[in-house]
Amino acid sequence: MITAEIIAVGSELLLGGQTDTNSVFLAELLAEQGIEVRFKTVVGDEIDDMCGALTVASKRATIVLVTGGLGPTVDDLTREAVAKVTGKSLGLRSHALRSIKARFQLAGRTVSENQRRQAFLPSGSYLLRNSAGTAPGFFLQWKRCQIFCLPGVSHEARRMFTESVLPILIKKEYVGLPIEIRTLHTFGLIEGVIDERIKGVVPASSGIRLGMLASPLGVSISLTMNHGLNVVKGKASKKDENKNKALLELYVDEISRKLVSSVYGFDDQTMEEIIGEHLTAKGLILALAESCTGGLIGHRLTQVPGSSAYVDRDVVCYSNQAKRELLGVSERLLVKHGAVSAQVAKAMAKGIRERSAVDLGLSVTGIAGPGGGTETKPVGLVYVGLATPKKTFTKEFRFHGDRNMVKLRSSQGALDVLRRWLVGLPISEK
């Protein structure tokens, strides 16, 4: 079995607010080739620790991908660590130096002594061209392990993987059928309920790993299948792949059926993209009236390229005065029911729809906290309103979590109300 380990180098990854994100996409890129990442290690810019991590990794993985520590400063020690562990010497590579010089010349600068350090690579290693930056990478075969050293800058590492690492993995016949991952995104159900409903759908014998990830935007269910055929070349056939894919699809369908309309999307789809597709397909224009979400719904919808075609405007009315002036919510309603009420949500949705002369008006009003809650109207109480050409709907939510979570959940709740109407589902059934 071909397995991989990723070592991310950098003291800032241990302490200092930066998280190792390279290993996330590198693991995905390897999975596409059927190669499983079994360990990820983060280590600081300390030569002894780096050597320790390399020694351990080379013993337990076939492929070791190192990211970071290839820059020009004295803190960049990946070259030294690999040389030390493998017992090689560092030597100047004229090819590498030439491309560094060429890059600097383009920018009208000359190469400093420090920059030259980047061109010193362990003997016996192969240069990996960096087409997106200055620091060259390198590949070294050591004992039964293949060590690839990539830059820490994400887009440079990603490009070097595709352009230089992958061809070597293919040539060495390490690649197999892709590890298949399918994901279902749900809103409105908690993990425990999902667990109950889908229990037994995917048998342990299927070799599919079932995962659940809860976030303020809902619970995502992932099904991961490793064909496990990357050991013997040729065994991995298109037929096996299609059979496995069909099986996976079957389970995805079955889970969808059990969770009914709570499943709003699959794989890379986001709620805002799905809303955008439906609005575009139906030729409908939307206007928003936000209170507790403070602009978040507008922000999310406008993350989608081309959203200006179906989002007309968004009016964030924090004050009651703004609700009266911009949405025509009556003073009587605000006094009688309070700003956080189904009645006001309804008036906001109708108000924004009529005033902007669009097809649909979506509104949210609620208490994001931490202050502002009362016994009858606690923090997390949120009302969504949806005004359509024929009818105006409202829905009550009670969310938990801090201010940020309540805002995120409220935005998702509002968009889910809209989604349900767009696809012809009842607003409230689960």
Next chain:
Amino acid sequence: MITAEIIAVGSELLLGGQTDTNSVFLAELLAEQGIEVRFKTVVGDEIDDMCGALTVASKRATIVLVTGGLGPTVDDLTREAVAKVTGKSLGLRSHALRSIKARFQLAGRTVSENQRRQAFLPSGSYLLRNSAGTAPGFFLQWKRCQIFCLPGVSHEARRMFTESVLPILIKKEYVGLPIEIRTLHTFGLIEGVIDERIKGVVPASSGIRLGMLASPLGVSISLTMNHGLNVVKGKASKKDENKNKALLELYVDEISRKLVSSVYGFDDQTMEEIIGEHLTAKGLILALAESCTGGLIGHRLTQVPGSSAYVDRDVVCYSNQAKRELLGVSERLLVKHGAVSAQVAKAMAKGIRERSAVDLGLSVTGIAGPGGGTETKPVGLVYVGLATPKKTFTKEFRFHGDRNMVKLRSSQGALDVLRRWLVGLPISEK
């Protein structure tokens, strides 16, 4: 030297979209106690891999914190792995079972056979109470290593660390002076320029590690100082700590001076909090008119608790019609200069300020991309307008990056214009 390693357990952390965030706050909590995390390892739910990771960690670290794998399912193997590596047997702890049962009773449920698994701990280990969930943690001293196993759920792990792990570390005299971290947040300068300006300010001999982290919100500079006094008890005195802190403060001041007004905040401060503080102190009310940012500025400002006191409203005008209707931008201006122009930004800021009768109006108009750019008005061209009681300002930005990045940078650019005005700085000087 007391060092620590964090092992995060879970196949979903290797592949499946979830990243290991526990190790981030655990490293910070350890740093507060002067304990340096030297390695972080991520491993899947595979008994052999977990044993391998534990064996390696116990050899290179004094303190090993394991998170995850303590749940009730057959995939949760931390208890088994620790028992296997240390040669201990697993036994039922009646104390642990009682608290699990008590928690379930509260929820009106009974304990299943699977849930009982959580009460089996390695012999010789100490139970760590979980006051926020069901899975108990445990602590085991093995050879020269202290192994702490915490749940994977973040808030449970955090609470267990504070309530149970920390007292043991204190009792064992492992704690020392906190590792000091100071951070400066800048906007408007690129890394290279910052590097040039602050070169040599912090000498290598100071033992302070300088880090730079670029994001769409700007470049953050961190200074990390490890007093390194946690080996010998009593050596760490308040006097040393204060001397070190004063030195760090000196460097922070010097860097601030070199970067002038580009430094907008320190440490945990966010731009939106700083804006909120200034507006509150001055008793000013703000209204927003957003175009390309789509509600993001409103969303960011309303992330701050209590922001309803100074954010009156936010009008997101994607369409020209909305700009005319809600902000009174004239058709003539839109036709003559285009929606993305300094003139329209100015009219938007003035319009929202006057129509909402507040003190300040802040506007943004720009091209977020990927479509909509032209040769004279490329993607990333953004204009900010700020209407104040006496004068209206505009500022042009040219941002790079994808739609999300341009939106983030635009929101930060707009808030920075407002910040500069609030603190009495010229809008455009760097």
